Amino acid sequence: MNPYVPILAIGAIGFGFAVFSVAIAFITGPKRYNRAKADAYECGIEPSPSAAGGGRFPVKYFLTAMLFIVFDIEIVFLYPWAVTFDQLGLFGLVEMILFIATVFVAYTYVWRRGGLEWD
Amino acid sequence: MINSKGMVAQLLGQDPGWVIALKGLLIFIFCVVLTIMAVWGERRIVARMQMRLGPNRVGIFGIIQGLADGVKLALKEDLIPKTADKIVFIIAPIISATTCFMAFAVIPLTGEVSFFGHKTVMQLTDLPVGVLYVLAIASVGVYGIVLAGWSSGSTYPLLGGLRSSAQVISYEVAMALSLVAVFIYAGSMSTSDIVVAQDRWWYAVILFPSFAIYCISMVGETNRAPFDLAEAEGELVGGFHTEYSSLKFALFFLAEYINILAVSSLATTLFLGGYRAFPGLGFTETWLGGWFTLFWFFAKVLIFFFVFVWLRGTLPRLRYDQFMQFGWKTLIPVSLAWILIVSTLRVMSDQGAPQYLIFGFAFAVVLIYLVISNYSDNAKAKLATDYKNFTPENPEFPIPISNRTEQVIQIRDEAKK
Numbered sequence: 172m173n174p175y176v177p178i179l180a181i182g183a184i185g186f187g188f189a190v191f192s193v194a195i196a197f198i199t200g201p202k203r204y205n206r207a208k209a210d211a212y213e214c215g216i217e218p219s220p221s222a223a224g225g226g227r228f229p230v231k232y233f234l235t236a237m238l239f240i241v242f243d244i245e246i247v248f249l250y251p252w253a254v255t256f257d258q259l260g261l262f263g264l265v266e267m268i269l270f271i272a273t274v275f276v277a278y279t280y281v282w283r284r285g286g287l288e289w290d
Numbered sequence: 291m292i293n294s295k296g297m298v299a300q301l302l303g304q305d306p307g308w309v310i311a312l313k314g315l316l317i318f319i320f321c322v323v324l325t326i327m328a329v330w331g332e333r334r335i336v337a338r339m340q341m342r343l344g345p346n347r348v349g350i351f352g353i354i355q356g357l358a359d360g361v362k363l364a365l366k367e368d369l370i371p372k373t374a375d376k377i378v379f380i381i382a383p384i385i386s387a388t389t390c391f392m393a394f395a396v397i398p399l400t401g402e403v404s405f406f407g408h409k410t411v412m413q414l415t416d417l418p419v420g421v422l423y424v425l426a427i428a429s430v431g432v433y434g435i436v437l438a439g440w441s442s443g444s445t446y447p448l449l450g451g452l453r454s455s456a457q458v459i460s461y462e463v464a465m466a467l468s469l470v471a472v473f474i475y476a477g478s479m480s481t482s483d484i485v486v487a488q489d490r491w492w493y494a495v496i497l498f499p500s501f502a503i504y505c506i507s508m509v510g511e512t513n514r515a516p517f518d519l520a521e522a523e524g525e526l527v528g529g530f531h532t533e534y535s536s537l538k539f540a541l542f543f544l545a546e547y548i549n550i551l552a553v554s555s556l557a558t559t560l561f562l563g564g565y566r567a568f569p570g571l572g573f574t575e576t577w578l579g580g581w582f583t584l585f586w587f588f589a590k591v592l593i594f595f596f597v598f599v600w601l602r603g604t605l606p607r608l609r610y611d612q613f614m615q616f617g618w619k620t621l622i623p624v625s626l627a628w629i630l631i632v633s634t635l636r637v638m639s640d641q642g643a644p645q646y647l648i649f650g651f652a653f654a655v656v657l658i659y660l661v662i663s664n665y666s667d668n669a670k671a672k673l674a675t676d677y678k679n680f681t682p683e684n685p686e687f688p689i690p691i692s693n694r695t696e697q698v699i700q701i702r703d704e705a706k707k
């Protein structure tokens with residue numbers, strides 16, 4: 172049998188459980204409407220207008236996401252190398268040192284340009 | 291008895307449909323019950339650390355406190371703020387709760403057992419890319435957090451969701467890097483093969499730096515104290531789930547605890563020999579094997595869980611910039627350097643290099659480390675003395691020593707001249 176089928180099975184169980192919980196809460200919970208309750212929570216003061224959608228956030232988070240993609244792809248390249256490491260021998264090691272050195276240049280660049288600073 | 295690579299995959303390939311369905315259901319129940327117990331256990335342990343008693347009223351020793359909390363949450367009003375994006379708001383907890391269960395599909399819970407007369411292992415499936423699959427599922431789980439924060443239409447959840455996702459992806463890089471050394475030694479990415487490969491030595495012993503990096507980043511990955519900046523109560527109320535109530539909140543809570551159990555299980559599998567007994571005790575698969583292996587697995591996971599609680603009871607929360615700096619500027623370069631060291635040593639011993647060469651290499655590494663640490667210590671000491679002499683307006687409060695302060699010092703010094 173395809174080894175990915177059981178993953179679908181547990182995924183379906185988890186999904187079913189989650190949907191069931193969300194649905195059952197509609198039935199079991201009370202519904203007492205009140206204008207203040209439907210407001211966004213901001214410690215009791217009037218909520219500031221439009222957080223999401225129109226709300227802005229520091230560009231730093233976007234930068235982190237981009238850096239994550241760069242480094243995550245690097246790691247994905249490391250994995251097949253690591254698994255076949257014993258077959259590749261010295262050749263694989265030299266190749267991977269060159270690869271890591273190249274990535275390290277980019278890493279140093281990001282560091283020196285302040286891409287890793289939070290303040 | 292499982293003693294060669296690929297055996298588990300073969301064994302699992304013969305599972306009929308009903309075994310898979312039953313195993314899936316059992317793993318699901320295992321996760322949910324363990325979460326309920328974990329919530330109670332955590333509250334009891336933290337209470338003891340703070341000289342309190344903790345919940346001890348519901349059931350014997352308060353053991354069903356977690357269940358009672360769940361029932362209470364189900365009877366609470368399910369609020370959706372009017373600024374929220376309703377569909378995404380409902381989907382986000384479902385994504386979180388679904389993905390956290392899926393990570394358990396590849397974790398080997400026991401060795402070979404007889405499951406209602408059917409020979410199998412308590413592992414749902416065995417993928418050749420098992421660990422990569424766990425990392426991928428963890429990445430999908432981030433969607434739940436970021437969508438929950440965004441769709442709430444409120445300021446605190448938005449900030450909490452962004453913080454949390456930035457934190458999870460940053461520490462995922464370090465976590466994924468720490469696993470490379472394990473793959474080099476095991477020669478496989480399949481979880482069951484990695485357990486088989488640890489029949490003599492646990493990787494926590496021979497690859498200790500990898501283990502340490504994994505342990506640190508798994509705390510960051512699950513948003514737990516001291517890295518629980520996403521829900522820093524003093525700043526962000528509750529983080530990304532501030533607007534959630536009722537069972538939707540419970541789903542996030544469940545997902546958090548199952549994620550803790552999942553990363554602990556992965557650590558057990560990759561570094562502590564999975565379901566195998568502690569070495570040196572004389573336990574073999576033939577004696578007290580079978581279902582008894584579940585006990586060993588369980589014990590190791592619970593040790594990790596205890597450490598999680600222990601950290602929460604002991605350490606204060608980090609500042610966000612220090613936390614991100616630690617991830618990007620310390621963990622990542624250290625794990626890259628460690629990968630290079632391990633792979634070089636491995637090639638040396640594979641190619642039959644003479645002993646003195648291997649020792650020479652290790653010695654050189656230690657020497658380089660000493661030089662670098664000495665250099666950075668000197669730089670830190672210089673910064674500290676600069677900081678001591680830095681009294682322009684005599685600030686009464688401590689100023690964080692960062693590159694910025696250093697720049698300020700330089701500018702001031704030049705202005706003085």
